[in-house]
Amino acid sequence: xxxxxxxxxxxxxxxxxxxxxxxxxxxxxxxxxxxxxxxxxxxxxxxxxxxxxxxxxxxxxxxxxxxxxxxxxxxxxxxxxxxxxxxxxxxxxxxxxxxxxxxxxxxxxxxxxxxxxxxxxxxxxxxxxxxxxxxxxxxxxxxxxxxxxxxxxxxxxxxxxxxxxxxxxxxxxxxxxxxxxxxxxxxxxxxxxxxxxxxxxxxxxxxxxxxxxxxxxxxxxxxxxxxxxxxxxxxxxxxxxxxxxxxxxxxxxxxxxxxxxxxxxxxxxxxxxxxxxxxxxxxxxxxxxxxxxxxxxxxxxxxxxxxxxxxxxxxxxxxxxxxxxxxxxxxxxxxxxxxxxxxxxxxxxxxxxxxxxxxxxxxxxxxxxxxxxxxxxxxxxxxxxxxxxxxxxxxxxxxxxxxxxxxxxxxxxxxxxxxxxxxxxxxxxxxxxxxxxxxxxxxxxxxxxxxxxxxxxxxxxxxxxxxxxxxxxxxxxxxxx
Numbered sequence: 103x104x105x106x107x108x109x110x111x112x113x114x115x116x117x118x119x120x121x122x123x124x125x126x127x128x129x130x131x132x133x134x135x136x137x138x139x140x141x142x143x144x145x146x147x148x149x150x151x152x153x154x155x156x157x158x159x160x161x162x163x164x165x166x167x168x169x170x171x172x173x174x175x176x177x178x179x180x181x182x183x184x185x186x187x188x189x190x191x192x193x194x195x196x197x198x199x200x201x202x203x204x205x206x207x208x209x210x211x212x213x214x215x216x217x218x219x220x221x222x223x224x225x226x227x228x229x230x231x232x233x234x235x236x237x238x239x240x241x242x243x244x245x246x247x248x249x250x251x252x253x254x255x256x257x258x259x260x261x262x263x264x265x266x267x268x269x270x271x272x273x274x275x276x277x278x279x280x281x282x283x284x285x286x287x288x289x290x291x292x293x294x295x296x297x298x299x300x301x302x303x304x305x306x307x308x309x310x311x312x313x314x315x316x317x318x319x320x321x322x323x324x325x326x327x328x329x330x331x332x333x334x335x336x337x338x339x340x341x342x343x344x345x346x347x348x349x350x351x352x353x354x355x356x357x358x359x360x361x362x363x364x365x366x367x368x369x370x371x372x373x374x375x376x377x378x379x380x381x382x383x384x385x386x387x388x389x390x391x392x393x394x395x396x397x398x399x400x401x402x403x404x405x406x407x408x409x410x411x412x413x414x415x416x417x418x419x420x421x422x423x424x425x426x427x428x429x430x431x432x433x434x435x436x437x438x439x440x441x442x443x444x445x446x447x448x449x450x451x452x453x454x455x456x457x458x459x460x461x462x463x464x465x466x467x468x469x470x471x472x473x474x475x476x477x478x479x480x481x482x483x484x485x486x487x488x489x490x491x492x493x494x495x496x497x498x499x500x501x502x503x504x505x506x507x508x509x510x511x512x513x514x515x516x517x518x519x520x521x522x523x524x525x526x527x528x529x530x531x532x533x534x535x536x537x538x539x540x541x542x543x544x545x546x547x548x549x550x551x552x553x554x555x556x557x558x559x560x561x562x563x564x565x566x567x568x569x570x571x572x573x574x575x576x577x578x579x580x581x582x583x
Contacts, residue, residue, distance in 0.1 A: 104425050106563040110555065117552025124545020128230035136219045139226065224297040225536040231296040232532040237546035238287060239384065240408075240524045241554050242280035243401075244517075247409025249274045249340055250373055251440075256343070256366035261577035262436055265428045268567045269417050271344045273409070275561035276554050278340065281333040288329050288384075292322045298532045301390045313390050320387055328383060332376045339369040351570045359573055377402055385524075388531035392470040394459065400451045401527075404489075407444035408520045411513045413437060416558070418506050425567055431504040432583040438503035441516065445493040448520075452486065474526055477535045481522050488519025521547070 133139050252270040255263045291298055300306050301313050301320045308314070343362055350358040378398030386397050394400075414437040420426045421434075459467045474482045492515050502508045529537050569575060 103565075104420065104559075104562050104567055106559045107423075110559060114552045114556040114559075117548045117555070119552075121545045121547075121549025121552060124541045125230065125234060125549060128233065128540075128542030128545065132230055133223055133226050136216070136223055139219050139223045142226070143222070222536065225533045228297055228532045229536060229540075230542040231298055232529055233540075233542035233546045235287060235298065235532075236521070236525050236528050236543070237550045238280070238284050239528075240405075240521050241550045242277065242284050243405035244408040244412055245274055245277040245280060245554075246336060246377075247406040248413060249277060249336065249409075250370070250377075250406060251409055251413070252343070253339070253366040253369050253373070256362055257370060259363070259574065261574045262433065262581045264569055264572040264575050264578040265426065265581075266413065266417060266433060266437075267347060267569050267572070268562070268565060269420065269426070270413060271347065271565075272558050272562035273412055273416060274340045274344070276557045278337040279553070279557050280550075281337055285329060285333055288326060292326055299387060301387060316390065320390065325383055328379065332380055335369075335372055335376065339365065339372075343369075347569055347572075348565060350572065351566070353571060356571075356573055359571075385527050388528060389470060391466060394455055394467070394470075396451060396455045396458075400448075400455055403444060403448040403451050404520050404523050407441060407448055407489075408517055410437060410440045410444060411516045414441060414509055415513045418510060420562075420567070422506070428568065428579040430582070432581050433578075434506075434509065435500075435503045435583055438497055438509055438512075441512070442493060442497035442503075445489060445497070445516065449486070449490040452490075473530045473534075478526055478530060478537070482526055485519055485522045485526060488515055489523060492516075492519075 133142060248270050252267065252274065255267075255270075290296065292302060294302065297303070301316070302322055306313060307317055313320070343365055346358040346362045346365070350356070350362075381398045381401040385401060386393065414434065417426060417429055417437070418434065421429055456471060460471060462468070493512055496502055496508060496512045502512075525543075572578075
């Protein structure tokens with residue numbers, strides 16, 4: 103039996119505590135009104151564009167002043183207009199018309215300026231929410247990726263992997279916990295505590311014909327019901343598949359194994375459908391004007407390879423601490439092959455989606471990439487290096503797939519790379535150009551990492567790490583490649 107070490111448990115608590123403090127700080131320091139935004143913009147521009155800031159401020163005061171003048175002199179102008187209509191010369195009429203046009207233009211500028219500041223306010227207020235959302239969905243979907251991998255092993259009746267089943271079940275124990283947090287977050291979004299999903303705003307729907315045409319699908323009741331079905335379905339499979347696997351240890355026949363086989367086959371059908379819809383609902387709808395028919399597969403490839411990577415890292419950790427005695431370098435080698443293969447698969451989908459949209463150059467589609475290349479250039483292309491170039495150069499070597507420190511290093515890089523991938527998918531549609539990796543982003547990752555470690559290793563410590571009566575357990579024990 104594995105015992106959750108006090109050092110690792112303490113680390114998980116420290117990560118969660120530091121993460122919560124950082125998350126709280128991010129929400130506390132977020133701007134509360136337009137005046138806060140003006141101060142932040144002025145501070146950011148100090149020393150670089152002082153002249154532009156001064157000009158903008160001067161124009162803002164001028165517009166405000168002119169607006170006050172207009173308000174104070176309305177009655178006077180009405181009187182003038184009545185007189186001019188009778189006695190004014192053509193030159194005077196032309197001067198009055200020019201004056202009215204100038205006033206209207208000034209009022210229009212003031213309105214545009216206010217709208218811009220309101221938009222920036224929403225983006226900056228979104229920042230701590232979006233940072234929390236990226237970390238929350240990344241860890242939850244990583245656990246879901248492990249669950250899908252586990253179900254595939256069950257249905258394929260794989261002979262190499264049963265010695266790793268308890269590791270997979272331990273990792274998937276995070277899914278119900280992560281699902282509850284995620285669902286609460288979606289509810290808060292639906293109650294308008296943030297502006298992440300702009301299609302939830304009735305005013306936006308009323309003023310945007312394209313979003314209005316999607317209202318039959320993108321509406322809060324239908325959206326939250328779908329989320330409840332997806333999260334509940336995944337969590338139920340996680341619970342019953344683990345329960346059947348544990349019951350099989352005490353059984354005298356293979357009844358519970360056969361139940362798991364059928365359950366896993368049904369889950370995979372459910373997963374294939376819900377995974378695609380989930381990616382539209384929770385990520386693609388952040389950019390509701392954009393769509394891609396490859397997006398569901400693209401999101402799947404990202405969290406699936408992350409899940410396999412976590413299986414490898416947790417297995418290596420347990421192995422280094424004297425557990426998983428039947429896991430050998432051949433098992434680790436196979437996990438590394440999956441890490442390599444699905445890194446290539448992710449790259450294929452990344453390039454396919456990017457190339458087709460960029461070459462077609464349809465405005466509704468290519469805007470998605472223009473935003474990311476212009477505003478997120480470094481993380482956008484950096485993700486390709488972390489998720490393709492690095493794994494390709496390291497994991498293509500057969501010998502490296504059996505070396506612990508190489509796999510751990512490659513695994514950490516892959517996980518960081520796919521976190522950045524989710525960051526790029528989510529941030530542009532929520533915070534626009536108001537992004538940077540700051541306290542909110544780091545704290546959110548620390549909190550969910552600490553929670554993930556605590557839940558996973560607590561689950562691993564509750565049951566034996568070897569499923570005794572799996573029909574393929576002996577084959578798995580003696581697996582060599």
